[in-house]
Amino acid sequence: MIKACTKLCLGGRMIHGLVEKLGFQSNLFLQIGLVHLYVVSGEFDNARQLFDKMPDRDVVTWNIMIKDLIKRGNVDELYGLFTTMPERSVRSWTAMIMGFVQNGKPKEAIDIFNEMEEESVCPNEVTVVAVLAACADLCALDLGKRIHDFSDRSGFKQNVRVCNTLLDMHIKCGCVESACNVFENMEHRTVVSWSVMIQGLAVNGKGEEALTLYSKMIDSQIRPNAVTFIGLLHACSHMGMVQEGHKYFISMSKDYNIVSQIEHYGCMVDLLSRAGLLNEAREFINTMHIKPNGVVWGALLGGCRVYKNVELAEEAIKHLLELDPLNNGYYIVLSNIYAEAKRWEDVSRVRKLMREKGVKKTPGSSSISIHGVVHEFVAGDESHPQTEAIKERWEKLLEQMRVRGYVPNTSVIVLDIEENEKVKFVLRHSEKLAVVFGLINTRNGTPIRIVKNLRVCEDCHVALKMISEIVDREIV
Numbered sequence: 001m002i003k004a005c006t007k008l009c010l011g012g013r014m015i016h017g018l019v020e021k022l023g024f025q026s027n028l029f030l031q032i033g034l035v036h037l038y039v040v041s042g043e044f045d046n047a048r049q050l051f052d053k054m055p056d057r058d059v060v061t062w063n064i065m066i067k068d069l070i071k072r073g074n075v076d077e078l079y080g081l082f083t084t085m086p087e088r089s090v091r092s093w094t095a096m097i098m099g100f101v102q103n104g105k106p107k108e109a110i111d112i113f114n115e116m117e118e119e120s121v122c123p124n125e126v127t128v129v130a131v132l133a134a135c136a137d138l139c140a141l142d143l144g145k146r147i148h149d150f151s152d153r154s155g156f157k158q159n160v161r162v163c164n165t166l167l168d169m170h171i172k173c174g175c176v177e178s179a180c181n182v183f184e185n186m187e188h189r190t191v192v193s194w195s196v197m198i199q200g201l202a203v204n205g206k207g208e209e210a211l212t213l214y215s216k217m218i219d220s221q222i223r224p225n226a227v228t229f230i231g232l233l234h235a236c237s238h239m240g241m242v243q244e245g246h247k248y249f250i251s252m253s254k255d256y257n258i259v260s261q262i263e264h265y266g267c268m269v270d271l272l273s274r275a276g277l278l279n280e281a282r283e284f285i286n287t288m289h290i291k292p293n294g295v296v297w298g299a300l301l302g303g304c305r306v307y308k309n310v311e312l313a314e315e316a317i318k319h320l321l322e323l324d325p326l327n328n329g330y331y332i333v334l335s336n337i338y339a340e341a342k343r344w345e346d347v348s349r350v351r352k353l354m355r356e357k358g359v360k361k362t363p364g365s366s367s368i369s370i371h372g373v374v375h376e377f378v379a380g381d382e383s384h385p386q387t388e389a390i391k392e393r394w395e396k397l398l399e400q401m402r403v404r405g406y407v408p409n410t411s412v413i414v415l416d417i418e419e420n421e422k423v424k425f426v427l428r429h430s431e432k433l434a435v436v437f438g439l440i441n442t443r444n445g446t447p448i449r450i451v452k453n454l455r456v457c458e459d460c461h462v463a464l465k466m467i468s469e470i471v472d473r474e475i476v
Contacts, residue, residue, distance in 0.1 A: 059085070381430065
């Protein structure tokens with residue numbers, strides 16, 4: 001009866017009462033079944049109350065509670081429960097790792113995996129997928145490569161889900177060649193495999209290769225899905241191929257009966273906006289068959305900043321403040337547009353509006369993984385133990401950069417302050433600090449991989465290209 005109620009997601013209190021009435025409460029199997037029934041029925045309080053009263057709990061019962069906490073995103077309670085487990089199976093560890101990844105805490109996921117290794121618990125294929133997802137989010141390539149080697153030794157390369165996650169990990173770490181090797185050696189490829197690879201090539205600046213791979217996909221009789229076309233539209237957007245983008249957008253519905261989703265519309269607006277076709281982008285938004293969201297209007301706003309179109313930016317921001325009033329990024333972009341136009345009163349007005357609405361600017365942060373340890377920096381950071389060494393190396397780099405013609409681009413600083421203060425701000429951006437830290441702590445020739453929570457500014461983009469040339473290092 002408990003199994004039947006669980007399959008139907010029916011409430012468990014009536015059958016629980018019967019178990020108590022008949023004196024079966026000492027039966028562990030029935031108690032586990034009731035906990036599971038309460039969980040699937042969404043009655044977590046009853047599940048937790050029964051769990052706490054159980055005189056004996058096996059690892060299965062603990063895992064049921066852990067999985068429910070993951071589903072509800074209750075990370076703090078999840079970790080507290082996990083630490084009190086008297087016995088942990090590989091499923092317990094894997095659930096914890098996956099739980100942290102799903103709740104945007106990849107660093108904590110890797111910490112749990114390191115504990116798992118210390119306990120000599122052997123990962124399974126699901127564990128590998130979870131850890132690789134965390135490595136992808138943190139750009140933790142060292143650990144990712146180690147997990148890759150482990151999965152090959154363990155015979156996991158036949159598992160298409162493991163291979164797809166390996167593809168994603170290498171791509172997000174900027175290792176396109178490694179991703180291509182994984183893709184070429186896959187025994188079986190699904191539409192997910194092809195789509196991940198197309199998307200990966202597109203976002204890593206290899207748009208032509210992405211479109212070529214799509215042609216091979218069609219030749220292989222693999223039917224594309226909605227995600228495939230997002231990758232294709234990204235490729236066209238980064239390459240400025242407006243006509244080709246239109247062609248793929250139409251082909252999606254005409255040839256494959258795929259209904260355009262908000263992501264596809266966002267890609268099209270991004271494509272048009274990047275190409276400077278701002279009026280066409282606005283017209284495209286007006287003819288959409290679904291209501292545009294913040295991503296769509298945000299793509300137009302981004303184009304307005306690049307092409308300095310204040311009027312259209314103000315139109316876009318009106319919609320954005322209705323759709324997503326607490327998103328600080330939109331305010332910052334508009335503030336930047338006003339600052340570049342030297343409209344300082346409007347900059348102040350935007351800042352005042354942010355204060356009135358309680359919107360705070362997200363501080364830029366950059367992280368770098370070295371020897372399995374993730375180091376995070378914020379702009380102007382002086383809290384790191386190696387701060388003095390970072391300053392010293394940065395000053396030497398600056399001398400070499402100035403000889404090559406580097407002049408700080410202070411237009412990225414939207415504050416109405418003295419020029420010398422703007423220079424100080426821009427020279428202490430978090431990605432610059434993270435790169436210098438990486439140079440100090442890695443061998444010559446080792447690529448430097450940085451993960452940033454916000455976009456890289458124009459000055460840092462130019463500076464990092466110059467540093468890459470000076471030190472003869474690849475910087476991703």
